[in-house]
Amino acid sequence: MTDFSAGFSNELAALDAQALRRRRRVVDSPCAPELVVDGRPLLAFCSNDYLGLANDPALAAAAQEGARLHGLGSGASPLVCGHQAPHAQLERRLAEFTGFERALLFSTGYLANLGTVPALAGRGDAIFSDRLNHASLIDAARLSRAELNVYPHCDLSALAAALAASRAKRKLIVTDAVFSMDGDLAPLPEILALADQHKAWLLVDDAHGFGLLGPQGRGSAAHFSLASPRLLIMGTLGKAAGGAGAFVAGSDEAIEWILQKARTYIFSTAEPALIAHALLTAIDLIEQGDMRRANLAARIAQLRATLKPKRWTLLPSQTAIQPLVIGENAETMAVAAQLFERGLWVPGIRPPTVPAGSARLRITLCAAHTEAQVARLVETLTGLER
Numbered sequence: 001m002t003d004f005s006a007g008f009s010n011e012l013a014a015l016d017a018q019a020l021r022r023r024r025r026v027v028d029s030p031c032a033p034e035l036v037v038d039g040r041p042l043l044a045f046c047s048n049d050y051l052g053l054a055n056d057p058a059l060a061a062a063a064q065e066g067a068r069l070h071g072l073g074s075g076a077s078p079l080v081c082g083h084q085a086p087h088a089q090l091e092r093r094l095a096e097f098t099g100f101e102r103a104l105l106f107s108t109g110y111l112a113n114l115g116t117v118p119a120l121a122g123r124g125d126a127i128f129s130d131r132l133n134h135a136s137l138i139d140a141a142r143l144s145r146a147e148l149n150v151y152p153h154c155d156l157s158a159l160a161a162a163l164a165a166s167r168a169k170r171k172l173i174v175t176d177a178v179f180s181m182d183g184d185l186a187p188l189p190e191i192l193a194l195a196d197q198h199k200a201w202l203l204v205d206d207a208h209g210f211g212l213l214g215p216q217g218r219g220s221a222a223h224f225s226l227a228s229p230r231l232l233i234m235g236t237l238g239k240a241a242g243g244a245g246a247f248v249a250g251s252d253e254a255i256e257w258i259l260q261k262a263r264t265y266i267f268s269t270a271e272p273a274l275i276a277h278a279l280l281t282a283i284d285l286i287e288q289g290d291m292r293r294a295n296l297a298a299r300i301a302q303l304r305a306t307l308k309p310k311r312w313t314l315l316p317s318q319t320a321i322q323p324l325v326i327g328e329n330a331e332t333m334a335v336a337a338q339l340f341e342r343g344l345w346v347p348g349i350r351p352p353t354v355p356a357g358s359a360r361l362r363i364t365l366c367a368a369h370t371e372a373q374v375a376r377l378v379e380t381l382t383g384l385e386r
């Protein structure tokens, strides 16, 4: 063995020793509460398919129609010849639906953040980022070469002080709307007021709000009635929308600038038009999805009313993300393994995804879960904590 490969095996053994080795499982069924894994049925509380759309027959049919009309590949970057009619139509629909002048489609949310943040801020500028922001915003801030100011989670006075102290040319605040590992909401009206006061831009990552919050699921901006020429929203289409991809919405001028400058937009092949075609139907289902959102709200209320941990802590979240903090990595993974033996799949989340000492089960609920399924999860967890 070379020193190089020995280096990796030592590092991998170190991951094992800290209960930090990640493993994948092969799922043999479509995304739904009931999955087949290694031939075994499992009840899952893992996915971000919050409205149960990922395997909706109407969306599968729309994707087939999209494949018939447009084939599979887009063939090029949107700025060459990959920007096809369904992409253009979806961008208009997303702008209208979220209440912004214009939207720009990306292949994933990760790429949307990685392209947008450096387009808005560079050397000599400053970024202000919540400590619990998603990894894609953190990576994007690093890539931008702007000065990075990380403020304590949702701490408005720390954010205000950092903005006031900064003499950067351009200032950009970035925050998750719903925090992906905690499920809580950022105080967006107050953050936008600070942005306006300090002439800063605000980019809100609405990965877990789009489709769920606001009237007809129009997202966090509609939920809080936010409006400002300096506001941009990044929404993902692989979670509540049940498909894949993402968009950034904002003023005409800001979106035109991002289109000119975002390297992950310019130098990457456009997502298949069949996906954009199917997503047009997904947006209709989101818009008409009050029943789905009501089901989800009922399951959230049920879990919170019945799961009463003693040593563990259910974080105070009102969203589909219901984290049960256990603390140590090894105990968290042991509880996840015991659930798995009992036919329940709930992912254990460890550092660096969450701060050290706060390893947790990330329970995600969706509109397709039944009352009996949530009751089974609560009973099993209650039995395991004893």
Ligand SMILES: *Cc1c(COP(=O)(O)O)cnc(C)c1O
Residues within 6 Å of the ligand: 107, 108, 109, 110, 111, 113, 134, 136, 176, 180, 205, 207, 208, 236, 237, 238, 245, 246
């Ligand atoms: C999932 C997620 C992303 C990335 O979106 P993808 O489309 O999965 O790449 C970005 N931000 C947050 C907060 C997320 O939860």
